[in-house]
Amino acid sequence: MTVALYDDTPGIVWRPVSPRLASARRIATVVTMAPFLLGALALAIFVTRWSWVAVAVLLALLVLQFVLIGRQVSAISYAELPEELVIRRGRLFRRLVSIPYGRLQYADMASGPLERHFDLASVTIHTASTASGGTIPGLPVAEAEDLRERLTARGEAQRAGL
Amino acid sequence: MTEPAIPDPTPPPEEEWQRFHPLTPLLRGGVVFMAIVGYVISTQTDRLFGSDPEDPTQGHLGIAAALAGVVLLAVIAGSWVIWLAARFRMGRTTLELKHGLVMRQHRQVRYDRIQAVNITRPLLARLAGLSAVKVEAAGGAGSNIELAFLPQARAEDLRIDLMRRAAVASGTVPASAVPGPAADGDPAGGAASGPAAGAPPGGAGAAGGEAAAYPTPAGGLAPGERLVAAIPASRVWVATAMSFNTIFLVVTLPLLISALVLGHFSLVPVLGPMVLASLGQQVKRFTSWMNFRVEAGPDVVRIRHGLTELSTMSVPLHRIQAVEVSQPAMWRGLGWWRINVNVAGVHREPDAAEESIIPVGTHEEVFSILAAMGPTWSLPEVGEGMYGEGPSGVFVAAPERARRLDPLSWKRIGYAATPSVLLSRGGWLGRSVQIVPHARVQSLGLDQGMIERRLRLANVHLHSTNGSVTPVVRHLDVDAATRLLNEEAARARDARHAEAGEPAADPLGPKAPTDASGALSSLGEGTEGPRMDGWS
Numbered sequence: 104m105t106v107a108l109y110d111d112t113p114g115i116v117w118r119p120v121s122p123r124l125a126s127a128r129r130i131a132t133v134v135t136m137a138p139f140l141l142g143a144l145a146l147a148i149f150v151t152r153w154s155w156v157a158v159a160v161l162l163a164l165l166v167l168q169f170v171l172i173g174r175q176v177s178a179i180s181y182a183e184l185p186e187e188l189v190i191r192r193g194r195l196f197r198r199l200v201s202i203p204y205g206r207l208q209y210a211d212m213a214s215g216p217l218e219r220h221f222d223l224a225s226v227t228i229h230t231a232s233t234a235s236g237g238t239i240p241g242l243p244v245a246e247a248e249d250l251r252e253r254l255t256a257r258g259e260a261q262r263a264g265l
Numbered sequence: 266m267t268e269p270a271i272p273d274p275t276p277p278p279e280e281e282w283q284r285f286h287p288l289t290p291l292l293r294g295g296v297v298f299m300a301i302v303g304y305v306i307s308t309q310t311d312r313l314f315g316s317d318p319e320d321p322t323q324g325h326l327g328i329a330a331a332l333a334g335v336v337l338l339a340v341i342a343g344s345w346v347i348w349l350a351a352r353f354r355m356g357r358t359t360l361e362l363k364h365g366l367v368m369r370q371h372r373q374v375r376y377d378r379i380q381a382v383n384i385t386r387p388l389l390a391r392l393a394g395l396s397a398v399k400v401e402a403a404g405g406a407g408s409n410i411e412l413a414f415l416p417q418a419r420a421e422d423l424r425i426d427l428m429r430r431a432a433v434a435s436g437t438v439p440a441s442a443v444p445g446p447a448a449d450g451d452p453a454g455g456a457a458s459g460p461a462a463g464a465p466p467g468g469a470g471a472a473g474g475e476a477a478a479y480p481t482p483a484g485g486l487a488p489g490e491r492l493v494a495a496i497p498a499s500r501v502w503v504a505t506a507m508s509f510n511t512i513f514l515v516v517t518l519p520l521l522i523s524a525l526v527l528g529h530f531s532l533v534p535v536l537g538p539m540v541l542a543s544l545g546q547q548v549k550r551f552t553s554w555m556n557f558r559v560e561a562g563p564d565v566v567r568i569r570h571g572l573t574e575l576s577t578m579s580v581p582l583h584r585i586q587a588v589e590v591s592q593p594a595m596w597r598g599l600g601w602w603r604i605n606v607n608v609a610g611v612h613r614e615p616d617a618a619e620e621s622i623i624p625v626g627t628h629e630e631v632f633s634i635l636a637a638m639g640p641t642w643s644l645p646e647v648g649e650g651m652y653g654e655g656p657s658g659v660f661v662a663a664p665e666r667a668r669r670l671d672p673l674s675w676k677r678i679g680y681a682a683t684p685s686v687l688l689s690r691g692g693w694l695g696r697s698v699q700i701v702p703h704a705r706v707q708s709l710g711l712d713q714g715m716i717e718r719r720l721r722l723a724n725v726h727l728h729s730t731n732g733s734v735t736p737v738v739r740h741l742d743v744d745a746a747t748r749l750l751n752e753e754a755a756r757a758r759d760a761r762h763a764e765a766g767e768p769a770a771d772p773l774g775p776k777a778p779t780d781a782s783g784a785l786s787s788l789g790e791g792t793e794g795p796r797m798d799g800w801s
Contacts, residue, residue, distance in 0.1 A: 108713055108747065195714075197718065198713070201711075201754050203761065231609065234726065
């Protein structure tokens with residue numbers, strides 16, 4: 104079985120993350136951009152008409168972000184191989200990481216308030232290397248819990264020395 | 266040694282709680298004294314260069330001196346109280362340190378978590394004939410223990426004893442093969458002192474038996490260990506001189522002097538500190554590289570170095586995660602190389618000299634050190650990695666398309682897989698080759714940016730533990746990169762399985778949920794250990 108950046112080799116089940124992650128990220132984007140948008144809007148109405156340009160630019164950025172988030176989220180997928188967990192993510196900057204279960208030190212589950220609202224959680228796999236960076240965002244909470252337990256169990260079974 | 270010899274299979278006995286040397290508080294005070302002197306000097310240089318025209322004492326020099334004296338006395342008194350309360354002992358499975366009066370702390374480091382035991386001898390301690398023993402364990406900087414200060418001979422004994430206990434506890438060497446520190450050389454078990462699991466005995470393994478693995482501190486070179494390299498002082502002079510730092514100094518120092526002489530004082534506040542900083546760095550390098558010796562035993566590499574501050578570092582071979590042999594551009598004509606390593610759990614300040622197994626070595630020295638570090642690494646391939654370029658029988662090179670991204674070094678870029686290690690080659694004027702044992706790969710990464718995608722190139726990362734070496738093979742053809750990732754995953758898998766047969770490796774175990782608290786747990790209101798585990 105070979106894993107690759109793009110191709111889906113037969114025999115490997117690549118699981119996507121929940122599309123609700125896109126909604127959560129879009130809301131987060133709106134919340135961070137809202138103050139600027141409102142500020143520009145207030146300027147446009149009360150001070151100078153030129154500020155409508157800023158409003159237009161900000162709105163365009165927002166739309167672009169919405170599109171990008173959709174593409175990013177649909178690009179995240181993971182596969183549980185017999186001995187490794189493989190995570191793929193990114194469109195413009197494509198990356199893949201392959202983490203042997205035996206290298207797992209511990210697996211974390213995290214869920215912020217916004218994620219919780221969408222019933223989502225992220226699972227992070229920690230190895231002795233900080234470069235591994237194995238995070239799977241946007242899993243339904245139940246699935247995340249299952250995954251974390253599966254990973255921990257496999258980690259214990261296949262544990263390798265440092 | 267204070268420990269009686271005991272029958273083999275039982276673990277070493279618990280020792281009594283011991284105090285540190287009574288001169289410790291004075292030395293601690295001495296450190297503060299040096300700090301005050303250093304501060305005064307630095308403020309005075311600022312004044313000298315005119316960036317800080319104010320007299321910091323506002324003319325009350327006497328009062329300032331008296332205050333400094335009071336602070337010094339208070340520090341010494343405080344250190345004395347702390348010394349009264351500090352105790353350490355070697356327990357059955359842990360090294361324990363109790364300290365603190367108000368906040369009582371009880372730190373324990375399990376022997377099987379010990380990564381390295383170093384001896385340092387700051388200048389003042391050296392004058393007093395004392396040493397500090399630093400114990401580095403798996404985990405963050407907080408998991409290290411410093412035992413300061415002890416008489417020199419006692420510190421040596423302690424280091425050897427700790428290394429022995431660490432090896433026994435992590436299963437590298439069976440307890441039966443280890444003599445007591447009194448060392449009347451248990452004749453059995455000579456075969457036990459091979460290097461880390463996965464690496465068949467070789468190199469100095471023939472030096473013989475357990476006495477080789479755990480020498481008695483005979484002073485100088487321990488029996489069974491051999492000197493692999495020693496840097497002559499002349500080479501240190503030349504090597505420190507041949508650096509970009511020196512070029513910078515050659516340009517700026519005359520500038521500074523002429524500015525001073527010609528009275529362009531506006532330049533001085535800018536140039537002065539810059540010159541001082543790079544001068545300081547050069548001096549630091551120089552003092553740290555002086556008296557540099559590399560010694561190798563069957564399962565350990567030890568370096569000793571320093572001009573004003575002598576320090577010793579022992580690295581167990583099975584802790585070495587990744588190696589980089591590199592040559593700065595300015596040393597090319599001289600044929601000198603340096604070796605840097607990543608060692609599991611050892612986190613130091615980002616100081617190149619500290620992480621070097623040898624900061625400047627000849628071709629022959631580098632090869633004998635590599636042979637001692639990894640008896641199974643294929644040295645001809647490493648040599649090709651150091652000097653070669655383009656594709657060859659063993660090296661897979663980057664395609665010519667990579668020229669767009671690496672106009673100078675693309676010919677050197679490439680990788681080679683040998684039975685035990687993966688080599689990654691790179692660099693143009695300054696060359697380097699990275700060596701990662703398959704059994705030490707943590708995880709693998711493959712990535713591709715926008716331009717790389719257009720050129721059908723990709724990078725393969727071999728994630729190692731934190732350190733100065735970041736193994737990566739850049740700008741391979743995307744299919745070659747994919748193949749490398751999958752093949753290396755398989756090789757790493759096989760190497761892990763091969764090692765799993767042996768108990769040698771140290772699982773950062775199921776009981777160690779976090780990196781930082783895994784190695785060390787503390788009792789009381791310590792700053793450590795949010796997660797308490799079974800052994801605490």
